[in-house]
Amino acid sequence: MGDTTSLKDIPPACLAMRVRKASRVLTRHYEEALRPLGLTAAQFTLLVHLVEGAGRSISFLAEVMRVDRTTLTRNLRILERAGLAAVGTEGFRRQRPIEITPAGRDVLERGLPLWDEAQSAVERHLGGDRDEARRLLERLADLGP
Numbered sequence: 001m002g003d004t005t006s007l008k009d010i011p012p013a014c015l016a017m018r019v020r021k022a023s024r025v026l027t028r029h030y031e032e033a034l035r036p037l038g039l040t041a042a043q044f045t046l047l048v049h050l051v052e053g054a055g056r057s058i059s060f061l062a063e064v065m066r067v068d069r070t071t072l073t074r075n076l077r078i079l080e081r082a083g084l085a086a087v088g089t090e091g092f093r094r095q096r097p098i099e100i101t102p103a104g105r106d107v108l109e110r111g112l113p114l115w116d117e118a119q120s121a122v123e124r125h126l127g128g129d130r131d132e133a134r135r136l137l138e139r140l141a142d143l144g145p
Contacts, residue, residue, distance in 0.1 A: 046061070
């Protein structure tokens, strides 16, 4: 029988555990920075993607952001109730276009310095490894569907 991994070897070796831990820490870091806006990091990111993909569908945004439609829809409803995003009427192939509102753009403008500060702190922490970290994270993201 070949060598097998011991359970005690999993925590220090498991990439999924390390990425999830780093993700939780980073999310808390950005959310603390964005707190004055009353937005979570996911909601802020969704607004940014709405600027990039204005008029696109929930399916398109879910694919680009690599999140499930349920999570995206929940965050979109929060943004819509806050007047930061608008969902249009059903159109071609039953898709409903999503747009950022002027209030949403205003929130992004106010949030940009907050995001910049959070981003700079992370980059300083990574030091010279920040570009390599970006490349590795992109490679990991390419692993999935």
